[in-house]
Amino acid sequence: MLVKYNETVLENISHSVTLAPRLEYSSNLLSEIMDIFSEKLYDLKKSNCDFELFFDDTDKNHHTAIELERNLTFSLEVLVTIRNRITSISGVYNIPEVLPSLVPMIRTISAKFFNIIPICSQKLSELSVHLGSIVLDSASLTKARFDFSQSNRESSIFLDKVKLMVDSKISKQYPNVDFSKLCNT
Structure with a gap:
């Protein structure tokens, strides 16, 4: 006996099968970026x-070097969390809960390094595109709905927490530096 499948079922199966390799590719790309930043x-x-x-408080190069260290430390902390969230995905229904807030985080980091480490900025942009497409495809499979403003808020709150943590860490590491004269991240 032949079972007839409608096109929607076949399309959902094919989308579901393509998510895992794209998620793995994204994870590998993230690892490459983290290696460069590290x-x-x-x-x-x-x-x-x-x-x-x-x-030397009068040497602009000293300020720039500290600021770059702060930005790299901040970015690595965020990327570690992103990696942990990606590896926590256990199924297609989990994706719409985990990934949407990661895309704005990745774009924020990409923007910070556009002129400083262009190759990483480019790879981060590619990563955000891949994860965004995975989010959209998983939503079509699971019938999930997104509140992008909520995802942006979650992302923003998380980035603020990491920034405070990194600022504290850098301040303790360099007690002789007047951080009020450094640019904010």
Whole structure:
């Protein structure tokens, strides 16, 4: 006996099957980005280590180096959380709950590094596109609805918390630096 499937069922199955490889690709892309950021941060921390004791408040390069370290630290903290959320996905119904707030976070980090580390900015933009398409496809499969303003609020609140944490960490690391003179992230 032949079972007749309507086109919608076949389309949903094909979309569902394509989500896993795209999610894996996104995870691999995220790992590449994190590796680049980790390497840059490691090198920068080595070159900034003298600032703990000898920071020249009049040297703009010193300020720029500290600000870059702050931005890299901030970005890595956010990317670790994004990776953890992606790896927590257990099924297609879980995707609309986990991924929507990640896309604005990724775009924020991408914008910070557009002129500083263009290759990472480009890879982050690609990642946000992939995750956005996964969100939309999972929504069509699960009939989920999104409140993008809520996702943006969640993203913004999370980014603010990470910023406070990183600012505190950097301030403790460089006690001789007047952070009121540094640009805000």
